[in-house]
Amino acid sequence: MxxxxxxxxxxxxxxxxxxxxxxxxxxxxxxxxxxxxxxxxxxxxxxxxxxxxxxxxxxxxxxxxxxxxxxxxxxxxxxxxxxxxxxxxxxxxxxxxxxxxxxxxxxxxxxxxxxxxxxxxxxxxxxxxxxxxxxxxxxxxxxxxxxxxxxxxxxxxxxxxxxxxxxxxxxxxxxxxxxxxxxxxxxxxxxxxxxxxxxxxxxxxxxxxxxxxLPEAPEPDVPATPAADGRPRVFVSYAQESPAHKKAVVELCRLLAAAGVDVRVDQDDLEHRRNWDEWTTTQILRTDYVLVVASPAYRAVGDGELADSTRHRGIRSEYSRLADLLHRDRDRWTKKLLPVVLPGRSPDEIPLAFLPAIADYYVVAAFTRDAAVDLLNVLFTAPPR
Structure with a gap:
């Protein structure tokens, strides 16, 4: 017909x-x-x-x-x-x-x-x-x-x-x-x-x-917004899968802040109501680096193996944004996305989209400057703006 x-x-x-x-x-x-x-x-x-x-x-x-x-x-x-x-x-x-x-x-x-x-x-x-x-x-x-x-x-x-x-x-x-x-x-x-x-x-x-x-207008290339004193600004992306893992993420953030990093994480300023969707997008686009904290739940979300689709909605949303940006501009976002492995975690818990086998990841074996020296060296190098 x-x-x-x-x-x-x-x-x-x-x-x-x-x-x-x-x-x-x-x-x-x-x-x-x-x-x-x-x-x-x-x-x-x-x-x-x-x-x-x-x-x-x-x-x-x-x-x-x-x-x-x-x-x-x-x-x-x-x-x-x-x-x-x-x-x-x-x-x-x-x-x-x-x-x-x-x-x-x-x-x-x-x-x-x-x-x-x-x-x-x-x-x-x-x-x-x-x-x-x-x-x-x-x-x-x-x-x-x-x-x-x-x-x-x-x-x-x-x-x-x-x-x-x-x-x-x-x-x-x-x-x-x-x-x-x-x-x-x-x-x-x-x-x-x-x-x-x-x-x-x-x-x-x-x-x-x-x-x-008609092809859409290209999205504006939003520049990173460093701290006023020039410190590197990072957003920490992680799965809230257990109290112990959340505590470890807090320890990482404290270590980075003590080293002079401007850290943005969803556990800050909780006394104010906010639109988490807008807040997350802003942090991702305006930071110098995004730290992806490896964990079993994050890997399950990234690799499509999460059994219960009602769980971990926040990290599913963050992962989708990051994977999309990586697909659009692989050279730039491969440099900006830094997988981090905390004590007790494994590189096998890094989602495959973030290239754990063929690109660098950063092991923080303890919450000390010496243990995090590789990560800190990258953060204090000129960011890929």
Whole structure:
């Protein structure tokens, strides 16, 4: 059964490491209008935006479509693809190819401060060398192509002078409201074939609709907030699995504080009511290091082996945050997450996500400075901000 145009929404799958900035959307991969077939879109959120675009979000979009001309048949004299966007506040800032009157080789473009496409040349660029905004690759164009719709909510490309079968690529820059997460699109296509016999009928196709997900804005890189006197600031993450283990964590915190470390742990300032979810997130993002205290419960939470899902909800929440940050920026958070093994505990109690077998961990065999010297040396080295 064919779905209605309004209920086609495709999921996104990650293409690059930073999934919050770049993605591939499967839409409009299953749409065909006659001999015109559409493939998935590649989207990149432009960040930071150049001056003059405050209050908006902008996206660099790669569009793929193909003319599926059956073997042995004469290609159409011309063909046209079109995409219309649903809201007046959505605008096509620029698009390529723009006006091609003869075959052109493959070329690379970059964006200007006005979000226009220009041929990339040597010399200074406003973008990093490997930025998507500086590496817009347009494949060779073999026929005449004219672009329309710049400055509007509709863009189209008309191929003429001999339409070539196969895949074609185009690029556009979209300007949208900053809070849009999805963008409905109406796809259209037209092409010219010889009229059908005496009736004079021409081929035509109905427009179809799809929705693409827009990549989210990257989360701000929140700097660590060291103590006023420059001491290293740490957050201690541990499982509250027994009074003895909690007491050992308190001993660790006292040792660190006596050595000059600014320690943040959930046993401080208990006389005040607080939102623990917000407090934990703030501590994780604003400290120089996070100490992960090994224990059987912490390992069970991290490795998905906790039998009772109603227990240890706090450490489950902390572990999820830390694992997510480690996945997003492994180089940075491998340095910031320090597994600690207290007296009577074992490295085997470090969750696997924190790499106990292939990265460093810190054994504190007794609550003395000498026993904690390896950990203290790391804490008083320049933190990875």
């Amino acid at each position: 064919r779905s209605s145009p309004t209920d086609r929404t495709a999921g996104s799958v990650p293409l690059f490491l930073d999934v919050f900035v770049r993605s591939v959307d499967l839409a409009p991969n299953d749409i065909a209008i006659g001999l015109i077939r559409f493939s998935g879109w590649q989207l990149h959120r432009i960040d930071p935006l150049p001056a003059g675009f405050a209050g908006h979000a902008a996206y660099l979009v790669r569009v793929n479509y193909e003319f599926d001309v059956p073997a042995g048949e004469t290609p159409p004299a011309w063909a046209e693809v079109q995409f219309a966007f649903d809201a007046a506040e959505v605008m096509v800032v620029d698009a390529i190819p723009r006006a091609v009157t003869a075959a052109e080789p493959a070329r690379t473009y970059e964006l200007t401060g006005q979000l226009n496409f220009v041929r990339r040349a040597g010399g200074r660029s406003r973008w990093a060398a490997d930025a998507s905004e500086a590496n817009v690759a347009l494949p060779a164009v073999r026929s005449e192509v004219a672009g329309f719709g710049l400055g509007s909510a509709r863009v189209r490309w008309r191929h003429s002078g001999g339409v070539h079968a196969g895949t074609h690529t185009a690029w556009l820059v979209l300007l949208t409201p900053p809070d849009r997460t999805e963008l409905p699109v109406l796809a259209g296509g037209a092409y010219h074939l010889t009229a059908d016999g005496d009736l004079g009928l021409h081929a035509s196709g109905e427009p179809d609709a799809f929705t693409v997900r």
